[in-house]
Amino acid sequence: QEAYNLFRRTKLGRALEPVWSNMALHRPAEFNKSHVPAFLADETPRDYISVYPFVRSYDWYLLPDEDRRRMLADHGKMARGYPDVRANTVASFSLGDYEWVLAFEADELYRIVDLMRHLRASEARLHVREEVPFYTGRRKSVADLVAGLA
Numbered sequence: 001q002e003a004y005n006l007f008r009r010t011k012l013g014r015a016l017e018p019v020w021s022n023m024a025l026h027r028p029a030e031f032n033k034s035h036v037p038a039f040l041a042d043e044t045p046r047d048y049i050s051v052y053p054f055v056r057s058y059d060w061y062l063l064p065d066e067d068r069r070r071m072l073a074d075h076g077k078m079a080r081g082y083p084d085v086r087a088n089t090v091a092s093f094s095l096g097d098y099e100w101v102l103a104f105e106a107d108e109l110y111r112i113v114d115l116m117r118h119l120r121a122s123e124a125r126l127h128v129r130e131e132v133p134f135y136t137g138r139r140k141s142v143a144d145l146v147a148g149l150a
Contacts, residue, residue: 012149020133022053024090024101031069032076038086038105046086046105047139050112053098055130063127071124078122082115084108098130112136 001023007013029035039045060068079085088103104112119125140148 037088
């Protein structure tokens with residue numbers, strides 16, 4: 001947040017119009033404590049990333065724990081065929097308008113697309129209230145970003 005505010009005070013930062021900003025932080029996963037976002041696991045960043053907010057249905061948190069645990073486990077098992085797509089899930093409850101911010105990384109963009117489409121068939125999908133907008137792009141260095149603005 002401090003870095004963002006400092007950037008917004010620069011000449012370049014003042015010339016740009018923010019499109020979307022959201023704060024989130026890592027919290028241990030409710031049912032799988034071993035799940036750690038890729039960026040905290042010191043994994044090599046991938047070439048493409050897709051970032052989006054996420055909100056569960058109103059009744060999700062009223063379901064019995066064992067039902068939610070089962071649905072999330074099934075959801076995770078469905079993703080096993082995509083080990084090259086790395087997940088980053090961080091909590092955003094009360095920090096903005098969303099409950100979670102998700103970011104998927106892969107070296108090939110189609111792998112993110114295929115995974116997301118495959119996961120649409122999970123039972124947990126019935127409990128999604130919101131998951132837009134998506135911001136997707138190729139990883140670029142800061143120097144390349146600045147050069148692209150010229």
